[in-house]
Amino acid sequence: MTAPRVSVVVLAWKLVDELVLCLDALAAQVDAPEFEVVVVENGARPEIGRALDDVPGLVRVRLAANAGFGAGCDAGAAAASGSALVFLNDDALPRPAWLAALATRADQADSPVAVGSLLVDQHEVVQEAGSRLRRDAGTVQLGAGATLGDARRDGLLVSRPVDYCSAAALWVDRAAFDAADGFDDLFTPAYYEDVDLQLRLRLAGGLVVVEPAAVVQHESGTSTGSVPDYRAFLGRRNGSLFAERWASTLAAAPEPDAPLGQLTEVRPPAPVVLPDDEAEAPHPAVAASYVAWLLERARRAEEAEETLAHRFADLQHTHHESLQLTHAMKLRIDELESTTLTDQVRSRVSARFRRG
Structure with a gap:
């Protein structure tokens, strides 16, 4: 049997309905090259597996624990047979001509090694038409918040080279992906691994482009949106790395509002070593439970602190009463000591004569 040209790799973790809709949208692709769908059950909930049992023809990769985005995609790539890999989020809904548009762009004479999609939300508002880097390691999603009309006016709806594209819907040449050793575990569990990959592809001489004819409806941050603090932490942590x-490379990044054709020049990276304390960091599969455990410990500690505060207040009150009693006793003692024995005898004799 001839291997398909394209392997679409979809990570599945906790979204059931979204995953089913994503797979339905893949089944509805038109004029696409022959492709397979590789679903990575990335430490997925049991209902994910049950839903996938009803979808024929899938290549399924089962990981016992959530390996994170990059490692999960790497596992899917290892099981894929296509000469092109397309990474697609499980909360993404590709339009019917999406895959055909990616393949057509990949076949053009400039031979890009990575082709990104136009991401829009459910209201047809642009999320990203390619992205660019900033000097502070932040990123600019080009066209974010614009209507399609405004994006067209601003020249965003034409294919062009970019710094990088989101891996929510990204075509990558398989040979180039393998030569770059795939996604880097440095950015486990998520964020910046797709930017890092495409910089390494560009450093090796590859071209990264966006293809606005390849349209995907996407709801950003669905997997981590329920824990925004954790999402912010990952963004800061991986952004620093x-x-x-x-x-x-970042030092040479153009201004955020520079012309679209002005790209960041990619320069060789520096080695990065994780801090020693990260060697004992919790696995992403248990991170939520670990955070919940820490919060419970903090709650109990707060309750214990409140109890101690009440006890301390009681002790302070008792101490204050003791001080008052001690002070009264001292005044009485001082009074007694200031009276001579003779004075006391005279006082008693005088009192006896008065009674007599």
């Missing part, structure tokens, strides 16, 4: 690795 990315900034350290690509410092010389």
Whole structure:
């Protein structure tokens, strides 16, 4: 049997309905090259597996624990047979001509090694038409918040080279992906791994482009949106690692509002070593439970602190009463000591005569 040209890799973790809709949208692709769908059950909930049992023809990769985005995609790529890999989020809904548009762009004479999609939300508002880097390691999603009309006016709806594209819907040449050793575990569990990959592809001489004809409806941050603090933590943590690795590249980044054709020049990265304390970091599969456990410990500690505060207040009150009693006793003692024995005898004799 001839291997398909394209392997679409979809990570599945906790979204059931969204995953089913994503797979339905893949089944509805038109004029696409022959493709397979590789679903990575990335420490997925049991209902994910049950839903996938009803979908024929899938290549399924089962990981006992959530390996994170990059490692999960790497596992899917290892099981894929296509000469092109397309990474697609499980909360993404590709339009019917999406895959055909990616393949057509990949076949053009400039031979890009990565082709990104136009991401829009359910209201047809642009999320991203390619992205660019900033000197502070932040990123600019080009066209974010614009209507399609405004994006067209601003020249965003034409295919062009970019710094990088989101891996929520990204075509990558398989040979180039393998040569770059795939996604880097440095950014486990999520964020910045797709930016890092595409910089390494570009450093090796590859071209990264966006293809606005390849349209995907996507709801950003669905997997981590229920824990925004955790999402913010990952962004800061991985952003710092990315900034350290690509410092010389970021130093040459253009201004955020520079012309679209002005790209960041990619320079060799610096080695990055994780801090020693991260060696004992919790696995992403248990991170939520670990955080919940820490919060419970903090709650109990707070309750214990309140109890101690009440006890301390009681002790302070008792101490204050003791001080008052001690002070009264001292005044009485001072009074007694200031009276001579003779005075006391005279006082008693005088009192006896008065009674007599």
